[in-house]
Structure formats: structure tokens, C-alpha cells
Amino acid sequence: MRRTRAYRSTGRGRRRWGAFGVGGMVAVMGAATVSVTAPSTSAAVTHAAKTTTITWWASPISTSGPDLRKALITAFEKKNPGITVKLQTAPTNTDTNRADLVTTISGGAKSPDIFMGDVIWPGQFGAHGLALPLSKYLPKSFFKRFASGLVEGASYKGQVYGAPFFQDQGFLYYRKDLLAAAHMPVPKTWEQLRTDAATLVKQHKVKYGFVFEGGSYEGGTCNFMEYYADTGGKVLNATDTQSVLNVAKTTKVLSFLRSLVTSGASPGAVDTFQEPQAMTAFQNGQAAFLRNWDYAYSTSQASGSKVIGKVGVAPLPTFAGQPYPGYSNIGGWNLYINPHSVNRAADLKFIEFVTGPEAQTIEARPPFSEIPTNASVRANPAIKRLNPPFAVLSRTKLVPRPAQNPNYPKISQAIYTNMNSALAGSTSPSAAANAMASQLKSAVSNTGL
Numbered sequence: 025m026r027r028t029r030a031y032r033s034t035g036r037g038r039r040r041w042g043a044f045g046v047g048g049m050v051a052v053m054g055a056a057t058v059s060v061t062a063p064s065t066s067a068a069v070t071h072a073a074k075t076t077t078i079t080w081w082a083s084p085i086s087t088s089g090p091d092l093r094k095a096l097i098t099a100f101e102k103k104n105p106g107i108t109v110k111l112q113t114a115p116t117n118t119d120t121n122r123a124d125l126v127t128t129i130s131g132g133a134k135s136p137d138i139f140m141g142d143v144i145w146p147g148q149f150g151a152h153g154l155a156l157p158l159s160k161y162l163p164k165s166f167f168k169r170f171a172s173g174l175v176e177g178a179s180y181k182g183q184v185y186g187a188p189f190f191q192d193q194g195f196l197y198y199r200k201d202l203l204a205a206a207h208m209p210v211p212k213t214w215e216q217l218r219t220d221a222a223t224l225v226k227q228h229k230v231k232y233g234f235v236f237e238g239g240s241y242e243g244g245t246c247n248f249m250e251y252y253a254d255t256g257g258k259v260l261n262a263t264d265t266q267s268v269l270n271v272a273k274t275t276k277v278l279s280f281l282r283s284l285v286t287s288g289a290s291p292g293a294v295d296t297f298q299e300p301q302a303m304t305a306f307q308n309g310q311a312a313f314l315r316n317w318d319y320a321y322s323t324s325q326a327s328g329s330k331v332i333g334k335v336g337v338a339p340l341p342t343f344a345g346q347p348y349p350g351y352s353n354i355g356g357w358n359l360y361i362n363p364h365s366v367n368r369a370a371d372l373k374f375i376e377f378v379t380g381p382e383a384q385t386i387e388a389r390p391p392f393s394e395i396p397t398n399a400s401v402r403a404n405p406a407i408k409r410l411n412p413p414f415a416v417l418s419r420t421k422l423v424p425r426p427a428q429n430p431n432y433p434k435i436s437q438a439i440y441t442n443m444n445s446a447l448a449g450s451t452s453p454s455a456a457a458n459a460m461a462s463q464l465k466s467a468v469s470n471t472g473l
């Protein structure tokens with residue numbers, strides 16, 4: 025789930041970046057210039073520029089306030105009068121979004137031309153020819169604009185499939201007012217957070233202690249990865265070909281998650297929560313602590329929120345005895361090109377713009393407040409000062425999901441379904457950990473889409 029701010033073809037040669045850069049677009053636009061013969065009464069011939077229309081499939085980046093997608097399209101079209109971008113709204117749940125695209129693109133559809141896709145898709149999309157290998161069409165120098173590690177995460181078997189668009193990572197949001205009144209420092213361990221959250225609930229200071237994404241969906245995997253990385257656990261081996269899930273460490277994580285509910289620190293319904301439910305509870309003043317992505321700060325400060333001026337942000341805690349801070353999962357979204365798109369030059373132009381300084385500054389500034397992927401924008405002190413989560417970025421530790429394996433959807437499903445049943449109390453933590461381990465084994469060798 026994304027957001028609740030309130031989300032093969034050939035044709036290289038001439039279309040390669042070298043021919044495309046600045047002069048290339050002139051060629052493209054030149055090619056798009058058509059001669060129009062006036063009615064027979066006049067022999068005059070006029071020239072009119074034809075517009076290339078590209079379709080951009082993207083889920084809403086926020087569910088309230090101005091639409092970042094539209095702001096970027098407007099800025100792009102202003103700079104590129106020959107190209108029109110048609111927005112096609114995609115489902116907000118990342119799993120549904122992916123399933124729709126897989127059906128569309130594997131069926132050979134030429135549209136959408138470009139799609140905003142999750143950072144976990146390059147393995148599956150690259151292995152099955154569902155995205156254009158951008159590194160075959162863009163020079164190496166293009167990829168230098170991105171903050172370190174992002175291009176690697178957008179690659180599969182040596183080719184880059186996604187242009188990093190914005191990054192997400194998990195943070196701990198807390199109610200400054202409630203913690204100050206209770207003389208509680210910001211918790212640095214998960215155990216302390218559980219105690220503090222349960223205490224605040226018992227003392228009727230707040231309805232819920234800690235809310236997070238515990239639902240049976242991709243976001244559940246993101247949350248699981250954070251706790252599991254804190255135990256030192258790994259899901260796949262170094263070549264991403266075998267499951268190395270540690271059952272004892274997994275049991276520790278699942279027992280802890282279940283204890284959040286049984287201790288009263290988290291509401292029973294947290295096993296159904298995706299980003300919107302967790303965000304809404306926090307924004308309505310019903311929760312003391314929230315785990316959510318970076319956009320949650322600006323959402324919590326948007327008009328209509330009941331916690332304006334009361335929210336602090338910190339890196340995620342870790343388990344007692346482990347070095348603070350805990351791990352944040354790497355989320356975020358890339359731009360991919362449909363391999364069947366017939367508008368590749370315009371697609372590349374759009375990607376070049378949206379990952380460049382102008383567009384990345386727009387997305388980093390309020391009210392959007394996304395973590396930019398463009399290294400120079402991200403390093404700009406004026407940008408860093410704009411959003412409290414940005415100031416915490418350098419203190420966080422990151423863990424990716426095991427998405428380099430093309431069967432990642434099944435891998436993730438093995439993680440989130442078992443995490444969820446342990447959280448809900450329908451399976452014991454150790455039975456759920458064992459089930460996760462055996463399902464991961466078969467998921468890794470699954471060859472379907």
C-alpha cells in the first residue's frame with residue numbers, strides 16, 4: 025500500500041541516449057513535424073508541430089493535498105512543449121498495482137509507456153522482460169545523478185531497469201507532548217517502546233500505544249524485515265538463490281510482534297493495518313507511536329491533523345543488546361519503461377526530467393516531502409532543513425527486501441502471511457516461523473510470473 029496522506033523491442037541506434045540528449049529531442053520533434061496541406065482554394069502549406077502523448081501509470085503519491093504527479097507533469101510539459109503526459113491512476117496497493125501491470129505488459133500492450141513501480145520490482149520485471157533495461161539506452165553518466173546504492177537496487181543481472189524516483193524508509197514517529205508529560209525519553213529498544221506504549225494506554229493517556237503496518241500484504245514484509253534485520257537475520261543467501269531464514273530469530277521477531285498486542289501496546293486490529301490505517305490513527309491523535317514512511321511527518325502536520333506541532337521523528341529502535349538504531353526498510357518507487365512503448369525517446373526525456381534537479385526539488389519540498397533520489401538535491405542543506413525526517417536520514421541503517429530474486433512476490437507472500445498469522449494469534453510464533461521457512465524454500469524455486 026502506498027500513502028495515506030490524509031500511496032521488447034529493438035529500435036536502439038538512433039534512439040540511444042547519445043542521439044537523444046538535447047539534439048536528439050530536436051530530431052524527435054523534427055520527425056514529429058508534419059506538413060498540412062490547406063484546402064484546395066489555397067496552395068499554402070503550413071507546418072504544425074505534432075504532439076507526442078505518453079501515458080504515465082502511477083498510483084497516487086498522496087491521498088490528500090496537491091498531487092505530486094500532476095505538479096511534475098505540469099513542470100515537464102512546460103519545458104517540453106512537444107510532449108503531453110497523460111496520467112493513468114494505478115491502484116494504491118503495490119501488490120494489486122504490480123499484478124495489473126504484469127497482466128497488461130506480458131500481454132504485449134503498448135500502453136502505459138512509463139510506469140511508477142516499486143523498488144522491489146526489478147528482479148521480477150527484469151527476468152521476465154516486463155521493463156526496458158534503461159542502461160542500454162542511457163549512458164553510464166546518467167546514473168551518476170542518484171544517491172549511492174539506489175541504482176544497484178534498481179538493477180537485475182547487470183542492467184538497470186528502474187530510474188529511482190523517490191525513496192521511502194521507515195521512521196519512528198512519536199507524540200512529543202505525551203512522552204514529555206510522562207517523562208519518557210524516545211525509546212531506543214523495541215522492548216522499551218512496548219513498555220512505554222502499554223503504559224500510556226493503561227494510564228488512559230492515549231487510545232493506542234504503537235501502530236504500524238501489520239496487515240497481510242507487502243507492507244507487512246517491510247515491517248518484518250526491520251525487526252528481523254535487528255536480530256542479524258538474513259532471508260536469502262549472498263546470491264539470492266536460497267532461503268537462509270533463521271527460525272530461532274524469526275520466532276523471536278514474531279513473539280515480539282504478538283506481545284505488542286497481548287501487552288496492550290498495540291491494538292488487536294493492527295493485524296489489518298496498512299499505511300492508511302496506521303497513519304489515520306496517529307494523525308487523529310489516537311496513537312503515541314507510529315512506524316511509517318518518511319512522508320508521514322508532513323502528513324501529520326497537514327491541515328486537519330490533530331497532532332500539529334506535537335510530532336517527533338527518530339530512527340527506529342532495535343532489540344535490547346543490539347547497536348542503536350535499528351534497521352529501516354528501503355522502500356520507494358522507480359520509473360520504468362514498458363518494453364512495448366512506441367514513444368521511447370519521449371519516455372526517456374520524461375525520466376531524465378523527473379530525476380533531475382528541478383523535479384526532484386519539487387518532490388522534496390513541502391507539501392510533498394519525499395526523499396529525493398537525486399544526490400545533489402538530497403545533499404542540499406536548504407532541502408535537508410525542510411523536513412525533520414531528512415535530518416534523521418544520516419543516522420539510519422538500511423535493509424533492503426530480498427527482491428533480487430525474480431520470485432520475490434512469492435517470497436514476500438511467505439513472509440507477510442506468516443508474520444500476520446502470528447501477529448493475529450492464529451498461529452504460534454514458532455509454528456509461523458517454521459511455516460515461513462518451508463514456504464520460502466519453495467518460493468525461491470518457483471518459476472512463474
Ligand code: GLC
Pocket residue numbers: 025026027031118142143144191192242243246299317354355356357
Ligand atoms: C511504500 C514503499 C514501497 C513498499 C510499500 C508497501 O509504498 O515505498 O517500497 O513496497 O510501501 O506498502
